[in-house]
Amino acid sequence: xxxxxxxxxxxxxxxxxxxxxxxxxxxxxxxxxxLLTREKNxxxxxxxxxxxAIYDCVAKGLSVFHGDIDTGLPEFADRAxxxxxxxxxxxxxKKPDTVxxxxxxVGKKVIVSFxxxxxxxxxxxxxxxxxxxxxxxxxxEWYNTPNTHFLSFYDFIDYCRKRGIKIDKKVYLSxxxxxxxxxxxxxxxxxxxxxx
Amino acid sequence: MVKEPIETKYFNFExxxxxSGEKLSPVTLAYETYGKLNADKSNAILIVxxxxxxxxAAGPNGWWEKLIGAGKAFDTGKYFIICSNVLxxxxxxxxxxxxxxxxxxxxxxxxxxxxxxxxxxxxxxxIDFLGIDKLLSVAGGSMGGMQVLEWLVxxxxxxxxxxxxxxxxxxxxxxIAFDEVGRQAIMADINWNDGNYYGGxxxxxxxAVARMVGHITYMSDQSMEDKFGRKFRDKKQLLKKFAAExxxxxxxxxxxxxxxxxxxxxxxxxxxxxxxxxxxxxxxGISEAFRGIKAKVLVLAFKSDWLYPxxxxxxxxxxxxxxxxxxxxxxIDSKYGHDSFLVEAEEETHLIRNFLKNVKVD
Numbered sequence: 001x002x003x004x005x006x007x008x009x010x011x012x013x014x015x016x017x018x019x020x021x022x023x024x025x026x027x028x029x030x031x032x033x034x035l036l037t038r039e040k041n042x043x044x045x046x047x048x049x050x051x052x053a054i055y056d057c058v059a060k061g062l063s064v065f066h067g068d069i070d071t072g073l074p075e076f077a078d079r080a081x082x083x084x085x086x087x088x089x090x091x092x093x094k095k096p097d098t099v100x101x102x103x104x105x106v107g108k109k110v111i112v113s114f115x116x117x118x119x120x121x122x123x124x125x126x127x128x129x130x131x132x133x134x135x136x137x138x139x140x141e142w143y144n145t146p147n148t149h150f151l152s153f154y155d156f157i158d159y160c161r162k163r164g165i166k167i168d169k170k171v172y173l174s175x176x177x178x179x180x181x182x183x184x185x186x187x188x189x190x191x192x193x194x195x196x
Numbered sequence: 197m198v199k200e201p202i203e204t205k206y207f208n209f210e211x212x213x214x215x216s217g218e219k220l221s222p223v224t225l226a227y228e229t230y231g232k233l234n235a236d237k238s239n240a241i242l243i244v245x246x247x248x249x250x251x252x253a254a255g256p257n258g259w260w261e262k263l264i265g266a267g268k269a270f271d272t273g274k275y276f277i278i279c280s281n282v283l284x285x286x287x288x289x290x291x292x293x294x295x296x297x298x299x300x301x302x303x304x305x306x307x308x309x310x311x312x313x314x315x316x317x318x319x320x321x322x323i324d325f326l327g328i329d330k331l332l333s334v335a336g337g338s339m340g341g342m343q344v345l346e347w348l349v350x351x352x353x354x355x356x357x358x359x360x361x362x363x364x365x366x367x368x369x370x371x372i373a374f375d376e377v378g379r380q381a382i383m384a385d386i387n388w389n390d391g392n393y394y395g396g397x398x399x400x401x402x403x404a405v406a407r408m409v410g411h412i413t414y415m416s417d418q419s420m421e422d423k424f425g426r427k428f429r430d431k432k433q434l435l436k437k438f439a440a441e442x443x444x445x446x447x448x449x450x451x452x453x454x455x456x457x458x459x460x461x462x463x464x465x466x467x468x469x470x471x472x473x474x475x476x477x478x479x480x481g482i483s484e485a486f487r488g489i490k491a492k493v494l495v496l497a498f499k500s501d502w503l504y505p506x507x508x509x510x511x512x513x514x515x516x517x518x519x520x521x522x523x524x525x526x527x528i529d530s531k532y533g534h535d536s537f538l539v540e541a542e543e544e545t546h547l548i549r550n551f552l553k554n555v556k557v558d
Contacts, residue, residue, distance in 0.1 A: 043522075045522075045523075051526065051527075051528065051529060054524075054526050054547075055546045055547065055550070057524075058494075058524055058526075058546075058547050058550040058551050058554075059550040059553075061550075061553070061554035062524075063492075063522040063523055063524055064524055064525075065513060065517075065523065065524075065525045066525050066526045066527050067510075067525070075514045075517050075518070076517060077483075077518065080520075
């Protein structure tokens with residue numbers, strides 16, 4: 001696990017109370033859910049599209065649905081979970097607006113984390129080399145990236161304002177620590193705790 | 197490999213009150229067990245079979261031999277596995293071919309209508325007889341999956357986990373339609389004689405045709421293409437009027453003919469009807485259906501299964517979600533159609549083995 005992801009999971013874990021119910025959208029191999037189950041004793045449920053990743057989740061003893069988070073939420077009741085988590089998955093879905101709206105309906109609170117497309121290295125790469133940014137938070141090449149939406153922290157804050165979404169907490173991370181100065185320039189990953 | 201010798205045992209009990217209100221008496225269930233029941237009886241797993249299955253699930257020629265045995269998904273080194281032939285069956289359990297004690301003759305159509313619930317109630321008596329209070333898991337595919345769901349709703353306190361595979365909450369009109377074609381094929385056979393054929397010629401042609409239709413629905417377009425293509429059995433024999441010229445024709449005929457040697461036509465009628473009647477929700481709405489169930493559930497579907505399509509498994513998952521049940525759902529990428537649950541052993545093994553590792557009788 002990279003240092004950045006390790007930090008991110010730690011921040012998310014600190015946002016969640018012990019024994020909470022958690023829905024992890026795009027839970028991948030289940031590392032975050034397993035951590036939350038272990039450290040916060042959460043009652044967790046994941047949704048994941050990749051079959052092999054599901055095997056890993058099951059091996060970790062997690063509850064997981066094989067499915068697409070773009071279409072997989074309507075069946076959950078309103079406020080069915082204390083927390084809905086979109087860890088590095090919001091920027092990969094087809095319709096982030098719909099998924100976020102659904103996440104805010106299904107969860108009392110939502111935790112979203114995503115890479116900052118306006119990070120200083122990204123700006124340099126695009127501005128000076130004229131190439132699509134590749135850095136620790138955006139580690140993919142244009143031809144194999146799972147990301148389909150590119151946004152900065154400011155973009156997300158704007159979005160929340162437009163949609164009347166409350167930002168309860170925000171944490172910005174660089175590769176090694178939390179970023180407090182000029183986060184939209186120096187933050188690689190942003191973690192937002194939001195609610196309606 | 198299952199090391200200890202496998203024998204089919206028989207459990208007899210006095211009477212079973214059926215869902216229809218009728219009583220069936222006496223009742224026998226044929227069953228087999230594999231592995232050893234531990235001291236606190238916390239390692240028992242009930243395996244339930246599909247339409248044409250029987251109690252012989254593991255060991256040589258066992259219908260789920262790929263999944264049950266030492267080191268396999270249902271590891272007989274760890275678990276005590278039980279499998280019984282369903283009520284209404286013809287492989288040792290009481291069914292329409294059994295002797296009706298009132299008349300001294302086989303039941304035939306005097307056999308009462310039975311349901312999946314009745315099958316499960318009979319299994320419950322067997323489990324009680326074996327002294328098991330809680331089942332670590334109940335698992336099965338197709339009609340077996342229906343019994344799994346019925347165990348969950350009928351005996352939620354006795355089931356710690358459940359594995360319904362390639363199954364449905366209830367049959368769609370398409371599934372009922374295929375069953376009805378099978379039943380009509382049997383009833384159209386002159387030898388069927390209103391179910392009264394024991395001791396004389398059996399409706400073998402009708403039953404064979406029913407099985408042929410069944411087999412088509414168990415495969416997928418791709419698995420048939422891979423297995424048969426448009427190959428001829430013997431090129432020299434072409435244009436012999438309506439002989440089985442294509443490989444696929446020969447295969448279906450072979451499957452039909454071998455089936456009649458081990459299956460009773462009346463059982464086929466009764467069991468398919470039980471599947472068609474089944475409704476795991478028992479008329480309740482989806483949000484109430486599974487309320488109160490605490491078991492962990494592993495739901496499996498297969499991409500190429502068009503007889504029990506994945507959306508039907510997803511309905512089970514939806515009911516689980518609404519009841520707040522800890523659920524795992526996986527749609528396995530397989531090309532073998534409905535038969536996948538019998539043949540896709542590797543994928544199933546991954547999931548089942550790891551799922552079972554994380555369930556325990558408290």
